[in-house]
Amino acid sequence: MTIEPPVPGEPRRPFGPRNPGDAWVVAPTGERYWGRYGAAGLLAIDPDRGVLLQHRVSWSHFGDTWALPGGARHEDESACDGALREAGEEAGVPARSIRPRLLSVFDLGYWSYTTLVGDVVVPFEPEITDPESRELAWVPADDVADRPLHPAFEASWSHLREVLSVRPAIVVDAANVFGSVPDGWWRDRAGAAQRLISRVGGLAATGIDAAALDLPEDVWFPEWTIVVEGRAKAIADDDAVGVVRAEGSGDDRIVAEASRLVDRHREVTVVTSDRELAGRVTDAGATVRGARWLLDLLPTPGR
Incomplete structure (x- = not known):
């Protein structure tokens, strides 16, 4: 994926024509959220290795933090499909390797972020396929909170951690x-x-x-x-x-x-x-x- 030069505090964007979903949504109070049609990310759980996390590069939004592979959804794209597509683009996650378990939605009315919790049914090795990643790692669920987390992921992890045992x-x-x-x-x-x-x-x-x-x-x-x-x-x-x-x-x-x-x-x-x-x-x-x-x-x- 080709990207534009970084703009402080903003995600890098593809050169030339890009998907209409790659745009900011501005809240009534002025905050900005990435993804005209909302955004989605994948919380992949491997029974032996833990949770797949992405170490974000310094120039990205809340750089040098750990979060989930994810990004803006496309128009008319389901949250599940969007999360799997973004995980494939950013971390080389094969969609066939993931069995969806749960969709957790953070909905503000004018913008939403959906976390797809998925079980790894076919083991794979993630690979950096997007310049927004410094590192990809499988992290035991008990150790996730010990890392510097993206604020939004940190806020959601506390309750997602509680439901990981529900099957x-x-x-x-x-x-x-x-x-x-x-x-x-x-x-x-x-x-x-x-x-x-x-x-x-x-x-x-x-x-x-x-x-x-x-x-x-x-x-x-x-x-x-x-x-x-x-x-x-x-x-x-x-x-x-x-x-x-x-x-x-x-x-x-x-x-x-x-x-x-x-x-x-x-x-x-x-x-x-x-x-x-x-x-x-x-x-x-x-x-x-x-x-x-x-x-x-x-x-x-x-x-």
């Missing part, structure tokens, strides 16, 4: 959910299961409002497991959600999946309206939501 997971009783809608599912159970999985995949991509999960922050991307049984097992796998085919009792497999995830310290929600099953998974440490809860969250078919 929501949802296990879906597929037969109970698609069976609650009288749309002829009994004539094609595999087709009904496939349609449900496709709709859940759409929800997995957009995330779930934190209030629907009784969790803090803004938008979460749970780990999804859909348990199918009987003739519904004749379905394709899906990249967005995990599909588990019950060889025996579907209820037994759902309890087993819930227990496995609880043992992995996940915040587990089981979606079923079956009272007996609800009691069993509650005893295993999971929360239960009825089929209607999920159906109300799912995107409308065809959209």
